[in-house]
Amino acid sequence: MPEHKAASRLRLSGLCFLLQILNILLFAGFVRYSPESSSSLCSPQLNCSRRNQDSGFQHPRFRDVHLQVLLGFGLLVAFLGRYGPGSVAISILIVSFAIQWAILIQGFLYFLNGKIYVGARSMVSADFCTAAVLISSGAVLGRVNPVQMLLLALLEVTLCTLNEYILLSLMGVSDSGRSLTVHTFGAYFGLMVSRILHQPHMDKRKREDQQNTGHQADVFAVVGTIYLWIFWPSFTSATSVHDNAEPWAVLNTYFSLVASTIATFILSPVLYKESTPRMVQIQDATLAGAAVMGMAGEMLVTPFGALITGFLAGLICPLGFRFFTPVLQSRLKIQDTCGVHNVHGLPGILGALLGMLLTLLATADTYGDRLELVFPLVAQGSRTAADQALLQLCALPLTLLLATLGGCLTGAVLKIKALRSPPDKGNLENTGLWEVDKEGCDPRTSGKEPGISTLV
Numbered sequence: 001m002p003e004h005k006a007a008s009r010l011r012l013s014g015l016c017f018l019l020q021i022l023n024i025l026l027f028a029g030f031v032r033y034s035p036e037s038s039s040s041l042c043s044p045q046l047n048c049s050r051r052n053q054d055s056g057f058q059h060p061r062f063r064d065v066h067l068q069v070l071l072g073f074g075l076l077v078a079f080l081g082r083y084g085p086g087s088v089a090i091s092i093l094i095v096s097f098a099i100q101w102a103i104l105i106q107g108f109l110y111f112l113n114g115k116i117y118v119g120a121r122s123m124v125s126a127d128f129c130t131a132a133v134l135i136s137s138g139a140v141l142g143r144v145n146p147v148q149m150l151l152l153a154l155l156e157v158t159l160c161t162l163n164e165y166i167l168l169s170l171m172g173v174s175d176s177g178r179s180l181t182v183h184t185f186g187a188y189f190g191l192m193v194s195r196i197l198h199q200p201h202m203d204k205r206k207r208e209d210q211q212n213t214g215h216q217a218d219v220f221a222v223v224g225t226i227y228l229w230i231f232w233p234s235f236t237s238a239t240s241v242h243d244n245a246e247p248w249a250v251l252n253t254y255f256s257l258v259a260s261t262i263a264t265f266i267l268s269p270v271l272y273k274e275s276t277p278r279m280v281q282i283q284d285a286t287l288a289g290a291a292v293m294g295m296a297g298e299m300l301v302t303p304f305g306a307l308i309t310g311f312l313a314g315l316i317c318p319l320g321f322r323f324f325t326p327v328l329q330s331r332l333k334i335q336d337t338c339g340v341h342n343v344h345g346l347p348g349i350l351g352a353l354l355g356m357l358l359t360l361l362a363t364a365d366t367y368g369d370r371l372e373l374v375f376p377l378v379a380q381g382s383r384t385a386a387d388q389a390l391l392q393l394c395a396l397p398l399t400l401l402l403a404t405l406g407g408c409l410t411g412a413v414l415k416i417k418a419l420r421s422p423p424d425k426g427n428l429e430n431t432g433l434w435e436v437d438k439e440g441c442d443p444r445t446s447g448k449e450p451g452i453s454t455l456v
Contacts (some may be wrong), residue, residue, distance in 0.1 A: 012146045016093075019150065023100045030107065034119035060121050064234035069094055069127045071227045073134040090146055091134060098133050098153045102126035103162040109169075125164075128178050132160045132186035136407075138338030139190030143197055148414045152193065155413065159406035160185055163399055172377050172388075173395045174359070177236035177249065179294030180399045186246075187345030188403040189410070191334050196411025198333045225283040229257060232290040236297045246263050248370075249297035253290055256310030260289025261264025271322045272306035272371040281318065284343045288317040291347040295355035298374055300366055309354055313347045320346055352396045 073091065103126045106115025106116035133153045146150065164181045167173040175181055264285035268277040277285075292313040295304065301309065320342030328334040328341065336342075361367075362375045362385040372379040378388050413419075 005022070010152075011091055015147055015150055016097075019101075019154070023097075023104070026104050027061075027100070030116045031103070031113070032115050032117055034117040034122070043074025061234050061238050062124060063233045065124050065127045065238050068227065068231040068235045069131050069134070071224075073131055080353055091137070091147065092335055093381040094133055094137065094149060094153050095130055097150060098130040098157050099123070099126045101154060101157045102129040102161060105158050106165075109161065109165045109407070112307040121239075128182050129157050129160050129164070131178075132182045133157060135183065135186030135340055135344050136190030136193065137338050138293055138340045139187070139194045140197065141337040143194070143199075143335070143337075144414060146419070148419050151414060151419070152410055154371060155410045156186075156189055156406065159189070159402060163402045166402075167395050171395060172383075172390050174299070174355070174374055174388075175295045175352075176239045177253075177294030177297045177351075179291065179296075179348045179355065180395055183294055183344040183348035184352065184396070185399050185403045187343075187348060188400055188409040191328075191336060191345070191403050193411040193414065194336065195332065195334045197415060198335065222279050225279065225286050228283070228286045228290065232257070232286075236290065236293055247301075248301075249293075251303065252297045252301050252306040253293045255303055255306035256289040256293045256313065257286055257428060258289075259307040259310030260285045260314030260317070263311045265317060267315055267318050271318055284317050284321070284339060285314045287343045288313040288347040291344050292351040292354070294348065295351045296358055299355060300361055301358065301360040305423065309350070313350060316346050316350065317342050327441075339414055349396065352392070356389050356392040356396075359392050362388060 058425055070092070103122060104116065106122065106125055106129070107118070112114075133156050136152065136156055137149060140152075160181065163185055167175060167181060173180070233250040233253040236253045261282060264277050265279055268274065268281055289310040292309055293301075296309070321339055323344065325336060325339060328336055359375070362371060362378050364371055365378070367374065375385075375388055377383050378385055383391075
């Protein structure tokens, strides 16, 4: 249907134009450089007591978070043979828009003298919010078109920022590596969107097409896994207030990564026929081991505790794919394309529960001077460790509630007939973005007609 594809491309172009003009106008009216990053910008009306925070915010950490979001998360959606290149292209589009929108929405919640002041930390915070959108996109990959994906980013960034504001600012929850606000929220938001968009007559054909992976997909998985190993510790420790609080988060994340990977090599031969795990399974284990350390990374996990936690996450991930994912599809009618429930959702919940238990140990005797960095309200005597642990626990159902309701709302919006692409019996109901061979190889060597790599 050439005319339908042309209309879809023009619709995407028009939406991108409108959203970018909106961002430019809002930036022109409200966004300014943070006075904290430059003493020359300080005025008597602004509080510049923390002016050195951005200047002391190390550039390598700032850079690593950007690389993690763009390359690490971007390559995670490229393991599907027919959807790889198009998925990466849309991931870049999501990152480009979501970072701008997140800065605006977060800035409006922290309005100061009618302006939004941006610095390195606000950019990293926007990256975190963007990561949640990329996680959600993994749940609906192959069933929404680029226009729907942009609208998903628009709505999810707003709700994700609201959830983060409630948890971190109003409740004082400690979640430096974003187990709740990124991994858990993004996973269950995406799952609920997937449930609302469920189309029974399409499921079987879509699963067959999406599971068609090839050599190119394994190459993407290898590169994505390497990026995760290199940059995720910086992602987990990026919001540490002082440099001396960073090593715990970095070390605990690495310990969790190695243990989760070993767990996958132990369990995969038991669950599947292969003698060694496929590269995509190792990639999933790496993600699970990192996600579980989001909240607890800077807490007193201890090295052996981080190994145990990572090992459990590495076991939960393949077990979830083997036993729970079929239940999601058959009973709950939730098609989880990239397995975000097993890779982000369950490890995020496990990390939140671990963080709640470790909060009970938040005393001056156990944490020493670090108590003020991790739990400032407990160190100041404003609340007890038990009170803080209760709030950490309450943050989990609150996040699940906001993600579920937000996902349902977003799914209902995306299901509007005008936003859906027309059916295409040859491929899927899609807008063609990228031509690749159906097996993910060079069509000259495979002898087959090129397929379409898309997000539909």
